[in-house]
Structures are given as structure tokens and as C-alpha cells.
Amino acid sequence: xxxxxxxxxxxxxxxxxxxxxxxxxxxxxxxxxxxxxxxxxxxxxxxxxxxxxxxxxxxxxxxxxxxxxxxxxxxxxxxxxxxxxxxxxxxxxxxxxxxxxxxxxxxxxxx
Numbered sequence: 239x240x241x242x243x244x245x246x247x248x249x250x251x252x253x254x255x256x257x258x259x260x261x262x263x264x265x266x267x268x269x270x271x272x273x274x275x276x277x278x279x280x281x282x283x284x285x286x287x288x289x290x291x292x293x294x295x296x297x298x299x300x301x302x303x304x305x306x307x308x309x310x311x312x313x314x315x316x317x318x319x320x321x322x323x324x325x326x327x328x329x330x331x332x333x334x335x336x337x338x339x340x341x342x343x344x345x346x347x348x349x
Contacts, residue, residue, distance in 0.1 A: 239278050241308060242296070244270040245327050250320040252311045261293035273327040276300035278308060285309050301327060
């Protein structure tokens with residue numbers, strides 16, 4: 239599976255996708271910016287992020303905390319656990335986002 243973790247203000251929004259969709263095609267609504275992305279798999283009810291996982295289309299690496307966030311999402315934890323007050327997921331500056339994604343984000347993601 240593929241995943242992208244979006245952020246709006248302090249809220250993290252993890253989204254799963256199948257491997258036929260490009261990471262940069264995954265959307266979470268206006269004002270939500272992708273902050274982490276990669277590949278994962280589920281075995282025995284636990285999600286594991288593939289080592290050195292990243293998204294080429296978004297030019298984003300996975301974050302060491304992704305596995306925890308994704309498992310919380312799978313288990314249906316309340317949205318309050320997805321608040322990133324300590325800024326472990328900083329919003330990338332324009333130089334770190336793929337140019338095509340940046341153009342799209344200005345219209346759709348609101349950055």
C-alpha cells in the first residue's frame with residue numbers, strides 16, 4: 239500500500255491508497271499539505287512502513303513516527319492523537335516539494 243500523511247495546522251491526516259495511484263494524486267482537501275509519504279504493508283493486523291520508504295512524486299521521505307500514526311488510524315483512535323503540537327511533521331518549504339505538486343497545492347491545498 240501507499241500512504242500520505244497530510245497536515246493542516248496541528249492536525250495530521252493519514253490516507254492509505256493502493257499502489258496503482260501516484261502519491262501526488264492523493265488529496266485530503268483544501269489547506270492540507272503532504273508532510274510524509276511512503277509504502278507500507280499490513281500483516282497480522284499491524285502496519286509496517288517499508289525501510290527507506292519515500293515518495294518520488296511528492297519528493298517526501300517517510301517519517302520515523304509514520305508507523306505509529308498509521309497504526310493508530312487503522313485502530314480507529316480518536317482524532318486527538320493526531321495532533322502534532324511538537325512539530326514532528328514540519329510543513330516542507332517550497333524548495334522541498336515537487337514543482338508540479340507545488341502548483342497543484344497553490345490551487346487545492348491552499349499553501
